[in-house]
Amino acid sequence: MENNVTSRRNFLATGLAAAAGCANCSCGKSHTHEAQDIQPTGEKVKLLSVDGEVIEVDRAFLKPVPDLPKVSNDIERRGIEGKKFVMVIDLSRCKNVGACKEACNHAHSLHPDHNWIKIDAMQDAEESAPYWQPTTCMHCDNPPCVKVCPVDATFKRQDGIVLIDSDRCIGCRFCMAACPYSTRVFNWGDPQVPEPLASEPYSCETSTPQKIGTVGKCDFCPDMARKGELPHCVSACPNGVFFFGDMNEDSVTNGAETFRFSELVRDKAGYRLMEDLGTKPSVYYLPPVNRNFPFEPKSENKEPTVT
Amino acid sequence: MDDTMSQVSTTSADKIIADLYPRKFGTAGRIWTLVLLVICAIGAYAYYRQLRYGLEVTAMRDYASWGIYISNFVFFVAISLVGSLITAILRLSNARWSTPLTRIAEIIAVSAIVFASIIIIVDMGRPERFMNIFLHLRIQSPIIWDVVVISTYFVISLLLLYLPLLPDLQILTTDPEKNSGFQNKLYRLLGSFWRGTQEQLRICNRSIYILCITIIPVAFTIHTVTSWLFATTFRPGWDSTNFGAYFISGAFLVGGGAVLVAMYLFRRSYHLENYITTDLFDKMGKIVVMLALLYLYFNVNEYLVPAFKMKKPEEIHLHELFAGKYALIFWFAILVGMIFPLIMLLFRKGREPFPAFVAGVMVVVGAWFKRYLIVTPTLLHPFLPITDVPESYRRYFPSWEEWAITMGSLAGALLIITFFARLFPIIPIYETVTERSETHENL
Numbered sequence: 001m002e003n004n005v006t007s008r009r010n011f012l013a014t015g016l017a018a019a020a021g022c023a024n025c026s027c028g029k030s031h032t033h034e035a036q037d038i039q040p041t042g043e044k045v046k047l048l049s050v051d052g053e054v055i056e057v058d059r060a061f062l063k064p065v066p067d068l069p070k071v072s073n074d075i076e077r078r079g080i081e082g083k084k085f086v087m088v089i090d091l092s093r094c095k096n097v098g099a100c101k102e103a104c105n106h107a108h109s110l111h112p113d114h115n116w117i118k119i120d121a122m123q124d125a126e127e128s129a130p131y132w133q134p135t136t137c138m139h140c141d142n143p144p145c146v147k148v149c150p151v152d153a154t155f156k157r158q159d160g161i162v163l164i165d166s167d168r169c170i171g172c173r174f175c176m177a178a179c180p181y182s183t184r185v186f187n188w189g190d191p192q193v194p195e196p197l198a199s200e201p202y203s204c205e206t207s208t209p210q211k212i213g214t215v216g217k218c219d220f221c222p223d224m225a226r227k228g229e230l231p232h233c234v235s236a237c238p239n240g241v242f243f244f245g246d247m248n249e250d251s252v253t254n255g256a257e258t259f260r261f262s263e264l265v266r267d268k269a270g271y272r273l274m275e276d277l278g279t280k281p282s283v284y285y286l287p288p289v290n291r292n293f294p295f296e297p298k299s300e301n302k303e304p305t306v307t
Numbered sequence: 308m309d310d311t312m313s314q315v316s317t318t319s320a321d322k323i324i325a326d327l328y329p330r331k332f333g334t335a336g337r338i339w340t341l342v343l344l345v346i347c348a349i350g351a352y353a354y355y356r357q358l359r360y361g362l363e364v365t366a367m368r369d370y371a372s373w374g375i376y377i378s379n380f381v382f383f384v385a386i387s388l389v390g391s392l393i394t395a396i397l398r399l400s401n402a403r404w405s406t407p408l409t410r411i412a413e414i415i416a417v418s419a420i421v422f423a424s425i426i427i428i429v430d431m432g433r434p435e436r437f438m439n440i441f442l443h444l445r446i447q448s449p450i451i452w453d454v455v456v457i458s459t460y461f462v463i464s465l466l467l468l469y470l471p472l473l474p475d476l477q478i479l480t481t482d483p484e485k486n487s488g489f490q491n492k493l494y495r496l497l498g499s500f501w502r503g504t505q506e507q508l509r510i511c512n513r514s515i516y517i518l519c520i521t522i523i524p525v526a527f528t529i530h531t532v533t534s535w536l537f538a539t540t541f542r543p544g545w546d547s548t549n550f551g552a553y554f555i556s557g558a559f560l561v562g563g564g565a566v567l568v569a570m571y572l573f574r575r576s577y578h579l580e581n582y583i584t585t586d587l588f589d590k591m592g593k594i595v596v597m598l599a600l601l602y603l604y605f606n607v608n609e610y611l612v613p614a615f616k617m618k619k620p621e622e623i624h625l626h627e628l629f630a631g632k633y634a635l636i637f638w639f640a641i642l643v644g645m646i647f648p649l650i651m652l653l654f655r656k657g658r659e660p661f662p663a664f665v666a667g668v669m670v671v672v673g674a675w676f677k678r679y680l681i682v683t684p685t686l687l688h689p690f691l692p693i694t695d696v697p698e699s700y701r702r703y704f705p706s707w708e709e710w711a712i713t714m715g716s717l718a719g720a721l722l723i724i725t726f727f728a729r730l731f732p733i734i735p736i737y738e739t740v741t742e743r744s745e746t747h748e749n750l
Contacts, residue, residue, distance in 0.1 A: 115695040120692050144540065144541065147447060148540075150444065151444070151445065170437065172430070173430075177373060177540050182369075186369055186432065188365070189361045190360075
C-alpha cells in the first residue's frame with residue numbers, strides 16, 4: 001500500500017508530518033545537528049513553516065516522523081483536542097473504481113465479506129440520472145448508534161469521531177439496527193486477521209484487530225489524523241472524490257486540492273444524507289453535476305473486494 | 308387454613324385435595340418430558356456450536372442482523388404478560404372465576420421470562436461479556452431499561468407464583484407419605500415457616516394484593532420497552548408511535564391463547580373437568596375474542612395508515628408484506644393468528660374446550676410468526692440499497708442451529724411448566740377450597 005502512493009500525496013503527507021513533528025517537539029536543534037551528515041538531493045519541496053512562511057527545503061532533510069506511541073484507551077475515547085473532523089464526498093468525481101474500499105479493507109485487515117465503504121448505485125427519481133454514491137460512517141453529531149449502546153462500546157469523541165471499543169462490545173447489534181445508513185458490519189465468525197496483527201492489542205483508533213462477535217465500521221482513521229495523514233480512502237482514490245479535514249480550520253483536502261470547507265459546501269450546494277432524520281452527519285456530499293465520468297451501469301457493483 | 312377449612316365439609320375438601328394433588332407422570336407424561344428433553348439437548352448442542360464458531364453458524368448477516376432469536380425473545384416477553392392479565396387484572400376486577408387459572412398463567416409467565424432472558428444472551432456476540440451491562444451501564448440505552456424492567460417483572464411474577472403457593476405447601480406436607488423424599492424436602496424448604504395463622508394469611512393476602520397492583524404497570528413497561536428496541540430506530544416498519552400499544556395488545560392476545568391451550572392440556576392430562584370447567588373455556592374464549600379485536604385494531608393502524616401514504620421507505624416494506632415474499636407468512640399471521648380464532652370463539656360452540664384449544668393453538672402459532680414478521684422484513688429493507696456484500700447477506704432464512712436453539716428454548720419453557728405441574732398443584736388447592744366454601748355459604 002504505502003509503496004504505490006503518488007508522489008504528490010507523499011509530498012503532502014511528509015510535509016504535514018514534518019510540520020507536526022516540529023510543532024510537537026520543538027526539536028529544531030536536533031534537526032540542524034542531523035542536517036550535517038545528509039547529502040542534499042537537489043529536489044526542493046515547499047513547506048509551510050510554523051511562522052506561516054512558505055519555505056523551500058531539500059527533500060533529503062525531510063524525515064518521516066516515527067510512528068507515535070500508541071495512545072491509551074482513555075485518550076482514544078476522548079479524541080484529538082480542538083479538532084472537528086469532516087469529510088466531503090464529491091459525487092461528480094466518482095466512477096466506482098473501488099480503490100477507496102480496497103485501501104480501507106487492507107488497512108483495517110477486514111474480513112473478506114466486509115466493506116466499511118460501500119459504493120451504492122443511486123437514482124433519486126425515475127427520470128433523474130444515476131450516480132455512484134460512496135458511503136462511509138457518517139460520524140453523526142446526533143449518533144443513533146451511540147444512543148442505543150448499552151455499554152458505551154460505541155462512543156462519540158470531542159473531535160466528532162464515532163468509534164467502537166471492540167474490547168467492550170457485547171455484540172447485541174442494537175447499533176446496527178439503529179444506524180439508518182447501514183454502515184455497521186458484524187464479525188459473525190472469526191475475522192481472519194493475519195498474524196502478527198491478530199495478536200496485537202485492540203486499538204479503538206486503528207479499529208484493529210477486528211474481533212469475533214463485535215461490531216465494526218469506518219472510523220475516519222483517527223490514527224492517521226494523529227500522524228497528520230489522510231484517511232486511507234482519501235489518499236487511495238485516484239479521482240480525488242474524498243476530501244477530509246477539520247471544520248475548525250475550515251479546510252478539507254483530497255491530497256491534491258485543498259478547499260475552504262465552508263466555501264466548497266456553499267458553492268457546490270453540499271448536502272448530507274437523510275438530513276430529515278436529524279442525525280447531523282459529519283459527511284457532506286457534493287451533488288453529481290458536471291460529472292467527470294459517465295455513469296456506466298456495466299460496472300455494476302462487483303461482489304465484495306477480496307484483499 | 309384451620310379456620311376456613313373447618314367450615315367446608317371435610318369430604319369435599321378432601322376430594323379437592325385428592326383431585327388436585329400433584330401426580331406422577333403417566334406414560335404420556337414420560338414421553339412428553341423425554342421429547343422435550345431431547346429437543347433441549349439438540350438446542351444445547353447447537354448453542355455449543357455457536358459458542359465455538361461464533362454467530363457465523365446462524366443465517367444472520369449484516370443486514371438481517373437480528374433474526375429468530377430476537378423474534379423469539381419478543382414472543383417470550385409477550386406471552387409472559389398473561390401472568391399479569393389473569394392474576395392481576397382479573398383478580399383486581401373481582402373476576403373470581405379466574406382463580407383456577409392463576410397458577411397456570413403465572414408459571415407460563417415465569418418460564419417465558421426465564422427463556423426470554425436466556426435467548427437474549429444466546430443472541431449476544433460476546434455472551435462472556437454479559438457483566439459489561441452492569442459494569443459499563445449507560446442508562447439511556449433501551450436495552451438497559453429492558454434489563455431493569457424484565458428482572459423486576461421476573462421477581463414480581465415469581466412472588467405471585469410463590470405466595471399463593473404457601474397454603475398449598477402446608478397441605479402438601481400434611482401427609483409426607485404421599486410424596487417422594489425430594490418433594491418433601493422441597494416443600495419444607497419452601498414453606499416450612501408457614502403455619503397458616505390469621506396473621507400470616509393477612510400478610511400474604513395483603514402482599515398479593517400489592518403485587519397485583521404493582522405488576523400491571525411493570526407488565527405494560529416490559530412490553531413497551533421491548534417494542535422500543537425497535538421503535539427507537541428510524542427503520543420503516545419500526546418507526547411507529549403505535550408500537551408500545553401494538554405490542555401490548557398482541558402480548559395479551561398470545562397470552563390468552565396460551566392459557567386456552569394450557570387449560571385444555573392440563574384438563575385432559577390431569578382429569579380436571581370439575582375445576583377447569585367448560586364455563587371457564589367459555590369465559591376465557593370471550594376474553595380472547597376481545598383481545599383479538601384489540602390487536603386487530605392496532606394492526607389496522609400499524610399497516611393501513613402507512614399504506615395509505617406509501618412513503619417511499621415504507622413502500623417496499625409494505626409491498627413485500629402484503630403481496631411480496633412475506634405475503635404468505637403475513638396473511639397467515641393475520642388470518643390464522645387473529646381473524647380465524649376470533650370468528651371461532653365468537654360462537655358458543657367455538658368456545659367449548661376442544662375448539663377453544665384449537666383457536667388457542669392458532670393464536671400462539673400465528674403470534675410466533677407475527678414476531679418474525681416484525682423483526683426480519685424491516686431489517687432487509689434498509690434506507691440505502693444493499694451493496695457490496697455477498698449474496699448470502701441479502702436474505703435471511705434461519706440456519707438449523709437457530710431453529711434448534713429456538714425450538715430448544717420453547718421446549719425448555721414447556722419443560723419448566725411440566726416439572727412445575729409435577730411438583731406443585733397446578734390449580735391452587737387452598738384457594739379452590741375456600742372459594743367453594745364461600746359459594747356454599749352464599750347459597
